[in-house]
Amino acid sequence: MDLRYSESDEAFRAELRSWLERALPELPSRPSWDDWAGRRRFDTDWQRRLFDAGYAAINWPREYGGRDASPSEQLVFLEETTRARAPYVGVNFVGSLHAGPTIMTEGNDEQKNRYLPEILRGDEVWCQGFSEPGAGSDLAALRTSAVRDGDDYVVNGQKIWCSFAHIADYGELLVRTDPDAPKHRGISWLILPMDTPGIDVRPIDTVLGSSEFCEVFLDDVRVPVANRVGAENDGWRITQVTFAFERGTAFVSELVEARRMAEDLAGLARDPAHRHELGHVVAELDGVWALTKRNVTRAARDGSPGDGALMVKLAYSESRQKLGDLSVRVLDRSALDIDNEFVVERLRTLALTIAAGTSQIQRNIISERLLGLPREQQWTSS
Amino acid sequence: MDFELSADQVALRDGIRSLCEGRFPIKRVRDGFDRAGHAELAEAGVFSLRADGFGVADAAVVFEELGRAVVPGPLVWLYLANGLVDGVVGGLEVARRRPPWMVEHLDVLDTLLVVDDDGVQSVAAGKVAGALPVARPLDPLTPVHRVEQLPAGVPVGDAEVVHRWRLEGAVITAAFLVGAAEACTDLSVAYAKERRQFDRPIGSFQAVKHLLADMLVRAEVARASVHAAACTLDDPDVGDVARAVAGAKVLAGEAAITNGKTATQVHGGMGFTWEVDVHLYLKRAWVLDTVLGSVDEHADAVAATVPE
Numbered sequence: 125m126d127l128r129y130s131e132s133d134e135a136f137r138a139e140l141r142s143w144l145e146r147a148l149p150e151l152p153s154r155p156s157w158d159d160w161a162g163r164r165r166f167d168t169d170w171q172r173r174l175f176d177a178g179y180a181a182i183n184w185p186r187e188y189g190g191r192d193a194s195p196s197e198q199l200v201f202l203e204e205t206t207r208a209r210a211p212y213v214g215v216n217f218v219g220s221l222h223a224g225p226t227i228m229t230e231g232n233d234e235q236k237n238r239y240l241p242e243i244l245r246g247d248e249v250w251c252q253g254f255s256e257p258g259a260g261s262d263l264a265a266l267r268t269s270a271v272r273d274g275d276d277y278v279v280n281g282q283k284i285w286c287s288f289a290h291i292a293d294y295g296e297l298l299v300r301t302d303p304d305a306p307k308h309r310g311i312s313w314l315i316l317p318m319d320t321p322g323i324d325v326r327p328i329d330t331v332l333g334s335s336e337f338c339e340v341f342l343d344d345v346r347v348p349v350a351n352r353v354g355a356e357n358d359g360w361r362i363t364q365v366t367f368a369f370e371r372g373t374a375f376v377s378e379l380v381e382a383r384r385m386a387e388d389l390a391g392l393a394r395d396p397a398h399r400h401e402l403g404h405v406v407a408e409l410d411g412v413w414a415l416t417k418r419n420v421t422r423a424a425r426d427g428s429p430g431d432g433a434l435m436v437k438l439a440y441s442e443s444r445q446k447l448g449d450l451s452v453r454v455l456d457r458s459a460l461d462i463d464n465e466f467v468v469e470r471l472r473t474l475a476l477t478i479a480a481g482t483s484q485i486q487r488n489i490i491s492e493r494l495l496g497l498p499r500e501q502q503w504t505s506s
Numbered sequence: 507m508d509f510e511l512s513a514d515q516v517a518l519r520d521g522i523r524s525l526c527e528g529r530f531p532i533k534r535v536r537d538g539f540d541r542a543g544h545a546e547l548a549e550a551g552v553f554s555l556r557a558d559g560f561g562v563a564d565a566a567v568v569f570e571e572l573g574r575a576v577v578p579g580p581l582v583w584l585y586l587a588n589g590l591v592d593g594v595v596g597g598l599e600v601a602r603r604r605p606p607w608m609v610e611h612l613d614v615l616d617t618l619l620v621v622d623d624d625g626v627q628s629v630a631a632g633k634v635a636g637a638l639p640v641a642r643p644l645d646p647l648t649p650v651h652r653v654e655q656l657p658a659g660v661p662v663g664d665a666e667v668v669h670r671w672r673l674e675g676a677v678i679t680a681a682f683l684v685g686a687a688e689a690c691t692d693l694s695v696a697y698a699k700e701r702r703q704f705d706r707p708i709g710s711f712q713a714v715k716h717l718l719a720d721m722l723v724r725a726e727v728a729r730a731s732v733h734a735a736a737c738t739l740d741d742p743d744v745g746d747v748a749r750a751v752a753g754a755k756v757l758a759g760e761a762a763i764t765n766g767k768t769a770t771q772v773h774g775g776m777g778f779t780w781e782v783d784v785h786l787y788l789k790r791a792w793v794l795d796t797v798l799g800s801v802d803e804h805a806d807a808v809a810a811t812v813p814e
Contacts, residue, residue: 125515125563126508127737127744133507196507390812400802403809407753410808411731414509418730421509435723484716491715495695495722498710 158334167214171246195420219243219250251292253283270299276346289338311359315351408443441476526575539579563736566681573685578647627659645789680758687725690765694772728761752807759801762791
């Protein structure tokens with residue numbers, strides 16, 4: 125066991141650090157967190173700067189414009205961008221961490237050539253269209269239908285919790301293409317141009333009082349069959365690929381951010397009881413960070429972070445909520461202002477144990493896949 | 507960066523695991539620590555790891571296995587004192603505590619090392635007068651004597667030694683606790699697969715399997731944290747030693763205690779019996795939380811490393 129970064133990792137760190145020192149002062153001022161048009165502008169501008177400097181989606185293969193960064197270089201990237209307080213991936217999240225990797229793995233050449241460069245440059249923003257009002261944790265129960273009509277699918281249904289749908293150019297859309305097949309076998313994965321007629325996007329006001337995500341109503345929306353990623357009715361398997369990317373990498377940057385917030389909170393915490401609890405939370409976040417490094421080693425060896433990613437998601441989301449609880453107590457009555465950085469965080473992180481697989485679903489998966497426990501009767505996870 | 511066990515560490519782990527399985531099955535472990543057990547562990551090189559050129563990370567691998575097998579004895583003190591004091595050695599931390607001193611394993615010891623902030627004193631175990639055995643020690647495998655007064659000792663280590671012992675000893679103890687936490691998970695998972703109620707294994711119920719998933723994750727996070735602390739002691743350039751060590755003892759102590767309690771719960775009424783092994787793990791976890799800094803003390807220590 126060895127935690128020392130390699131010389132080439134450290135060289136990458138030095139090069140990135142000096143770029144960040146030059147690039148960050150040139151950024152426009154950050155939009156407020158509920159100004160979505162401004163956020164799109166700001167986040168895609170940052171993506172473009174990363175792209176021009178060769179730091180966009182560094183983990184992507186070179187042939188798709190990435191730099192084939194090793195897992196440990198990705199950690200270095202996250203450590204340095206967080207240390208420098210660089211912008212977060214923001215509205216580029218779905219494109220660069222979700223849809224992009226899925227298209228890269230499962231899409232055809234035409235789809236790869238068409239969509240990946242635009243994601244990389246920040247020219248196109250993606251949203252997610254997976255969940256439905258009747259298909260949350262039981263995602264495979266989704267009912268949005270796609271019926272073949274010539275070279276198109278005609279799509280009807282409703283999607284919910286679609287992050288960034290009101291500002292996105294494309295959506296990753298799960299539809300039912302075979303209503304008669306068992307529920308996991310009749311699903312397909314489509315690329316949905318958000319300007320297609322028949323799409324009605326309605327923002328949902330969240331506990332933050334802003335629109336983090338939307339409902340999307342689909343009424344006879346025509347999507348070309350050419351926009352299907354992978355084979356017809358093979359969408360559930362492809363969705364698992366998407367989730368593997370989400371669970372494998374997406375939380376690492378959040379974890380780095382959480383550790384920085386814990387250190388920021390330390391600057392405000394004076395009460396010994398608060399500091400005691402802060403020690404607990406910092407220990408937990410450090411432990412999850414150590415487990416992340418273990419996953420990174422596995423990813424470098426086997427090409428996949430393995431089961432450790434499931435554990436990181438569960439442990440991280442719960443520890444971060446503890447940090448949030450503590451921060452509200454440390455702030456005392458300063459917490460009565462939602463625009464306080466820690467308060468907005470406390471509210472936002474309520475979603476961490478719900479989104480991308482609730483903690484309860486995570487525990488089902490962990491106990492069945494990692495511990496080999498039997499499924500509960502009349503319940504199936506996949 | 508390669509944060510998996512190296513091939514040598516895997517071999518070390520497998521060797522100690524088979525030693526524990528062969529020589530320290532739970533039936534023997536239940537008889538407690540004795541000189542024969544000490545001799546076998548010493549022979550296997552468990553206490554002389556540092557002298558034999560192994561690092562703290564290697565020692566953590568070894569002590570995790572001892573924890574899985576809940577091997578009794580003043581193992582951490584024997585590891586720390588190796589090369590400094592010969593024979594069967596135990597330790598007693600007196601800083602910020604008052605008599606009566608609760609001395610572990612006194613009947614088997616040659617030497618008791620009394621550890622204070624400014625140094626380590628060696629006391630011949632036979633010279634400890636008026637020691638009253640606790641009739642029913644919390645952990646049946648950790649016999650304890652109450653001692654009102656300690657004889658004068660011989661200095662064998664300075665504040666520097668104490669500082670090093672507190673770091674290295676905390677990590678090694680934490681590794682043992684992680685092993686105990688893992689063993690609790692294994693015992694509980696096996697029981698939940700086998701025990702049937704309502705015509706099905708209780709491990710199929712989400713109310714049970716979620717407890718088990720949490721046990722696994724808790725132990726894995728603690729294990730990564732202990733390994734990170736051990737690597738940081740071996741190579742201080744890779745992190746903040748004080749923060750890493752304290753965090754490891756926090757997570758390992760919590761993992762062992764919480765998994766011990768959860769294992770009791772998962773075993774139902776059987777978990778409350780002397781016959782089932784779970785209580786041996788939980789009780790050892792409580793004992794070890796009083797050694798080389800508790801969860802509470804180390805939580806404060808972690809916080810102290812993050813600037814106000």
